[in-house]
Amino acid sequence: MPLDVPLGWNVFDCELHTGGFSARTELFGGVADSLNADHVFTVNGRFVLDVRGKVWKVRWLGLGATYFFGEHVDGWSAGLDLRFQI
Numbered sequence: 001m002p003l004d005v006p007l008g009w010n011v012f013d014c015e016l017h018t019g020g021f022s023a024r025t026e027l028f029g030g031v032a033d034s035l036n037a038d039h040v041f042t043v044n045g046r047f048v049l050d051v052r053g054k055v056w057k058v059r060w061l062g063l064g065a066t067y068f069f070g071e072h073v074d075g076w077s078a079g080l081d082l083r084f085q086i
Helices: 029-035
Strands: 003-011 014-026 039-050 058-070 074-084
Touching: 014 058, 039 074
Parallel strands: none
Antiparallel strands: 003 014, 014 039, 039 058, 058 074
């Protein structure tokens, strides 16, 4: 379950939030054989700006990073976070 924490700070007149998630992913078949692992853990953190009412159909814009690790594999990724609203 993702965690979302409003920080009470405003940037560009938009509220700043932080949050993230952690997960364990089970691996099977060829993927498990290739990585020589049965599972991978993931830890993610992010900062987002709540832009509701300022950008059409967008709820927030953000920046996040993820670290993943397992028995014989590890790495990281980073990216932009964009959530639409209906």
